[in-house]
Amino acid sequence: MQAKRTIFPNKILPYMLLVPQLAVTLIFFIWPALQALKSSFEREDPFGFHTTFVWFENYRRLFIDPNYVGSLSKTAVFAFSVTVLSMTLALVLAVAVNRVLRTNRLYTTLLVWPYAVAPVVVGILWWFMFNPTIGIAPYLLRAAGVDWNHRIDGTDAMILVIIAASWKQISYNFLFFVAGLQSVPQSLIEAAAIDGAGPFKRFWTIVFPLLSPTTFFLLIVNMNYAMFDTFGLIDATTQGGPAQATNILVYKVYTDGFIGLNIGSSSAQSVVLMIIVIALTAIQFRYVERRVQY
Amino acid sequence: MIENRPFLAFLTHLVLIIGVVIVVFPVYLAFVASTHGSGDFMRGLVPLLPGPHLLENYGFMLNEGISTAGAPPLSIMLLNSLVMAISIAVGKIAISILSAYAIVFFKFPFRLLAFWIIFITLMLPVEVRIIPTFKVVADLGMLNSYPGLIIPLIASATATFLFRQFFLTVPDELMEAARVDGAGPMKFFRDILLPLSRTNIAALFVILFIYGWVQYLWPLLVTTDSRYYTVVMGIKRLAATADAEPQWNFVMAAVILAMLPPVLVVILMQRLFVKGLVETEK
Numbered sequence: 001m002q003a004k005r006t007i008f009p010n011k012i013l014p015y016m017l018l019v020p021q022l023a024v025t026l027i028f029f030i031w032p033a034l035q036a037l038k039s040s041f042e043r044e045d046p047f048g049f050h051t052t053f054v055w056f057e058n059y060r061r062l063f064i065d066p067n068y069v070g071s072l073s074k075t076a077v078f079a080f081s082v083t084v085l086s087m088t089l090a091l092v093l094a095v096a097v098n099r100v101l102r103t104n105r106l107y108t109t110l111l112v113w114p115y116a117v118a119p120v121v122v123g124i125l126w127w128f129m130f131n132p133t134i135g136i137a138p139y140l141l142r143a144a145g146v147d148w149n150h151r152i153d154g155t156d157a158m159i160l161v162i163i164a165a166s167w168k169q170i171s172y173n174f175l176f177f178v179a180g181l182q183s184v185p186q187s188l189i190e191a192a193a194i195d196g197a198g199p200f201k202r203f204w205t206i207v208f209p210l211l212s213p214t215t216f217f218l219l220i221v222n223m224n225y226a227m228f229d230t231f232g233l234i235d236a237t238t239q240g241g242p243a244q245a246t247n248i249l250v251y252k253v254y255t256d257g258f259i260g261l262n263i264g265s266s267s268a269q270s271v272v273l274m275i276i277v278i279a280l281t282a283i284q285f286r287y288v289e290r291r292v293q294y
Numbered sequence: 295m296i297e298n299r300p301f302l303a304f305l306t307h308l309v310l311i312i313g314v315v316i317v318v319f320p321v322y323l324a325f326v327a328s329t330h331g332s333g334d335f336m337r338g339l340v341p342l343l344p345g346p347h348l349l350e351n352y353g354f355m356l357n358e359g360i361s362t363a364g365a366p367p368l369s370i371m372l373l374n375s376l377v378m379a380i381s382i383a384v385g386k387i388a389i390s391i392l393s394a395y396a397i398v399f400f401k402f403p404f405r406l407l408a409f410w411i412i413f414i415t416l417m418l419p420v421e422v423r424i425i426p427t428f429k430v431v432a433d434l435g436m437l438n439s440y441p442g443l444i445i446p447l448i449a450s451a452t453a454t455f456l457f458r459q460f461f462l463t464v465p466d467e468l469m470e471a472a473r474v475d476g477a478g479p480m481k482f483f484r485d486i487l488l489p490l491s492r493t494n495i496a497a498l499f500v501i502l503f504i505y506g507w508v509q510y511l512w513p514l515l516v517t518t519d520s521r522y523y524t525v526v527m528g529i530k531r532l533a534a535t536a537d538a539e540p541q542w543n544f545v546m547a548a549v550i551l552a553m554l555p556p557v558l559v560v561i562l563m564q565r566l567f568v569k570g571l572v573e574t575e576k
Contacts, residue, residue: 017396028446032426116556118508232510273422
């Protein structure tokens with residue numbers, strides 16, 4: 001790993017400098033993670049008197065539990081939809097902002113602030129808009145002949161959380177797409193224009209391919225966001241319901257562990273989640289290294 | 295602009311205006327709701343224009359709050375959120391800049407191991423290790439306290455990476471010159487490295503302040519005493535009054551107040567915010 005060519009000779013000082021961060025990491029990250037790993041192989045009796053080592057029993061039960069498998073597929077649908085929806089909208093807006101000259105600062109300001117809104121607050125905002133009794137969205141939908149009720153209909157509930165989660169993430173994707181668009185060389189676009197390519201052809205044949213590093217990076221980040229940062233959003237809107245329709249993995253870990261008090265199963269679910277994060281991070285970093293050479 | 299196409303220019307602005315409307319509308323609706331009296335929500339549809347009860351509603355929430363929902367006045371929760379967000383930002387920056395300094399400017403046994411231990415924190419967000427982390431904090435007696443809210447969240451791999459990247463670009467000559475002039479490592483750090491890192495620290499502060507402010511799950515777990523509620527978690531309690539329709543005007547006043555500070559930070563410090571966001575995520 002890289003370090004300076006010239007360095008300070010001190011022997012004790014570097015450890016002193018590292019102690020605060022390492023202490024927090026070991027106590028609040030590594031140790032709990034190891035605990036989760038350990039209890040994912042154990043089963044506790046109903047009174048908590050003793051635990052027995054059960055090998056992969058918790059995992060086996062997890063993957064034959066229709067609720068868990070359902071939660072897996074719901075998470076996949078949710079993460080995929082949020083990623084596609086928010087990235088598409090953000091790309092359209094970023095391309096548009098990149099075309100205007102004088103007002104782009106104003107538009108950018110008006111579009112980026114949802115980044116700072118907490119997911120749970122986002123949930124409440126959309127929950128209010130879609131409230132079946134007084135919300136404006138069901139009112140308009142009824143006028144259009146759609147009977148909206150996310151308290152009863154699982155599909156409605158899923159659509160609600162997807163829209164809310166995408167709404168928040170547009171600002172983030174927008175900023176990265178704008179940064180990506182600004183690094184596309186103007187000369188390439190001008191050359192294509194001289195050769196007679198119109199704006200849409202120029203976008204699909206030149207700009208979009210050059211954006212692919214940004215797009216790929218955002219794909220991973222958005223998956224990560226949809227799977228792990230939307231706990232508050234789910235908690236404020238549907239709480240996993242109706243009938244498990246929006247019970248994504250991170251919400252299920254919480255309800256099984258804290259409300260159901262099923263430590264073994266919840267720990268096994270934690271470990272599965274850790275594996276997913278590790279995979280996503282690994283992909284992201286491999287790709288970042290590639291981009292450095294590129 | 296390469297060619298002049300009036301229709302495309304029109305379309306561009308149309309797209310942007312629709313985008314802004316989509317982004318702003320939910321918050322506009324919440325703001326409007328927060329300016330009405332409680333009776334205005336019985337008619338079957340939310341009001342779409344601001345009402346006359348703005349100061350009344352906000353004043354009530356800030357000073358008294360809805361005590362039946364078990365939530366303290368908003369002013370207390372806002373203060374808790376402020377303490378939490380600022381402490382998390384300052385704490386993360388402080389411990390990250392020190393460890394990045396150690397990793398870049400010194401060579402010592404287990405340097406690589408230390409780097410990897412820090413790196414691993416990226417892969418273990420609170421959401422995936424909820425119960426054991428809660429247990430550690432409970433065993434340490436840190437439930438219902440500011441340290442319990444703050445310390446478990448202050449390890450940060452991204453901040454450490456950002457400072458490491460930046461330190462690697464600092465010219466070696468600076469350090470050699472400092473050593474020739476007789477400056478020790480801590481003097482070099484304080485008088486040369488810290489001033490050079492000023493913009494990075496500011497940009498990071500903006501991002502981390504927002505990170506700290508929007509935390510939800512962690513405060514929900516470690517605080518049961520309403521004196522330590524943060525505003526983001528307290529709102530949920532206001533909205534979830536069992537079985538009854540919430541008092542929308544008060545809930546929405548709380549929502550607006552809860553999002554105002556971080557949103558203002560983003561708008562007023564947009565340049566630093568963009569820099570911080572784009573650089574920490576690389």
